Amino acid sequence: MSEPMNVTAVAERSGNWWAVEVPEIPGLFTQARRLDQVDGMVRDAARMLGREVGMVTVDPKLSEEDERMIDELLAARREATEARAKASRLTAGAVDALRGQGMTVRDVADIIGITPQRVSALANA
Template identity: 60%
Template sequence: MSKDVTARCERSDGWWAVEVPELPGLFTQARRLDQVAGMVRDAARMLDVKVGEVNVEPVMDEATARLLCELFDAKGEAKAAQERASKIMRETVSMLRSDGLTVRDVAAVTGVSLQRVSALQDA
């Protein structure tokens, strides 16, 4: 049976030093984070442990962690705003078309291409 684990990764001299708390004594390293899961599985095999999912957890200093939090928050807000704008655009196109405006007029009023108006009205 395989075991899901967390790989805690800290930068050290151009490498990621990797520790797996669920498997005491399992340490490895990787140049890039995308290599960590494979390195953990290889190291676990040497300990006769089968690893399933590897959750790669980079450990950052406080300032970097704070910036990453702000980044993810901003990305979430941007996604929500884009979803809201898309909904409003669909509603606007629908309303303008039902008011009798041509596709060209709707495109001119909303500032999008003719193709986009057509796609929105067909959605």
């Protein structure tokens, strides 16, 4: 057997299957039902060709429309994560400011719309 090499498994939908090609190993083609099965299928196919692989990176190829949809989804998730982080910082600042003015935990909770327990946790952090 040859030295193990890291490879990229290019997977493209073909009906209900993922058709898989490994460009680093000419002639290595296989298929899998699910992306999580690609690694094992590539290793099996490589062994049949007398090759051993190290790490298998799965690269699913999607249509341009699907790629745009996924890009938009991931961007929205990033924005949501950033918005949550900003809201957390603003909440902590509001708790500090309002508690600093002598407001009760319950009043602060009512004003900013969180539980009194959360107000206490933020005030004690």
